[in-house]
Amino acid sequence: MIIKEVISYLEDLAPLAYAEDFDNVGLLVGDKNTEVSGVLVTLDTLETVVDEAIEKGCNLIVSFHPIIFKGLKSLTGKNYVERTVLKAIKNNIAIYAIHTALDNALRGVNDIICNTLGLVNKSILIPQKGTIKKLTTYVPVKNANALRTELFKAGAGNIGNYDHCSFNTEGTGTYRGNDDSNPTIGTKGQLHEEPEIQISVTFNKHIETKLLQTLVAHHPYEEVAFEVTSLDNYNQNIGIGMLGELKKEQETYTFLKFIKEKMKVSCIRHSEISKSTIKKVAVLGGSGSFAIAAAKRAGADVLITADLKYHDFFSAENDIILADIGHYESEQFTKNFLVDYLSKKITNFAVVLSTTNTNPVKYL
Structure with a gap:
């Protein structure tokens, strides 16, 4: 099997046509006609991840986040992006990024969060226009x-x-x-x-x-x-964020503890507890402050997301509870999902889950 055949499976799941305009998705490094020896799936591609790919005999890295986000004007190894790309090229390792194509997919990042929390009656939070x-x-x-x-x-x-x-x-x-x-x-x-x-x-x-x-x-x-x-x-099957419901209404503090357990987070930054119980839940993996208004319009009791700034919490205005669980934490199960998906499609070489923790945020 060659790289473009693996890519075709990924793009059946998450067509690149639905990635956000600002994003940089697809094959970022390598030749799509190269024969695949193994696939390493990661959330981020760093030098340590390339080292892991070399060690495990994988010449294709499938990464959620793109290592190349803005245009590179040189490749001299002066920063972690250039060093990672240089190491991949020197070792004939291809890098494919799926990012917001999977964010906007029906069976994507936000569906994974919903399933982890056991939500039902799921729907797209912000349907994508023009699709x-x-x-x-x-x-x-x-x-x-x-x-x-x-x-x-x-x-x-x-x-x-x-x-x-x-x-x-x-x-x-x-x-x-x-x-x-x-x-x-x-x-x-x-x-x-x-x-x-x-x-x-x-x-x-x-x-x-x-x-x-x-x-x-x-x-x-x-x-x-x-x-x-x-x-x-609006396309009811394409868009960012998801809305779902708990099978049974939960007391708010109980639900926040439930999030910590299911999403494996050590802490949650949240707005004022303005609701005594939680039933309707909005989720958006990664940076999701732009979805606050949509979640409020949808009547969500809580929005689970990441990267909220100080003033974002004011915009809850007692209409919704905002729960920031961390960027990495909100997307961490994505690589497991991709490994399971590709393993069912591909049987003639290994699809490996990266064991490298790429979370740049540490907690004391």
Whole structure:
């Protein structure tokens, strides 16, 4: 198996099209056509992690956070980023980062937190805009069923819990081919009228190339008429943060102790205890101050996140309890999840969980 085949599994789980614009995801170091000897999964890629990969015979590191975040203007080893990248290159080790692509995935970072806490009735907290598109095309009536089937196979027509969704309108198409045309129906140089069906299907933006290739490959016409439009609809399966509920309401201090136990944290920074019990829980792994307003609008009793600043806690305004559990702590189970996921997909070489603790924050 080569690196790009491993990448294809990762991008089935978390398509890079849904990563945040500021992020740097994908293959950061290495050649995607290199044969894989082993995969080491980590939260962060540091020099010590590259050393671990060398020791364990892994030439691909799958990292949650990207080691290269901003553009590198030199590679002289003057800081930890450059030293890590240099060591990886010298030892022919590739580095792939998944970061906010997995943050925004339905089965991603925030779903992992929800599952760890046993939350039910889960939904995306901040759905991502601009990720749903619509394809409209026109096809002879006799070819409509076959074309629709191929479009569905390619991933179009999925809406929430439903698939094979389309809208179809019958009408008459007209066209006239020039001297260079080779019409499959009709005669060039002559105006032709054909009973057609207009097919409209929605799709997630990351499959656009595949869907258009399918359309052209299975459409009977020499020239395929189609339209692709971007929709403003929220995508209920793509977005940052999650909302869930406890199976049974808990007293607030009991719940905070429950978080410490389940998330394996030594301390929680929290806002004033303004609610006596907790039922509805919002979570956002990593830096999540931007989600406070969304969590309040959703009626959450608590927002579990990280990296809250002093003034962020004021914005709770007794409407919600803010619980900062630490950046590393909120994302720590991500690497376990990725190891389990890849191990089920790959059986011909080792997928190894990194044992290097990359948390830069220490507690006394």
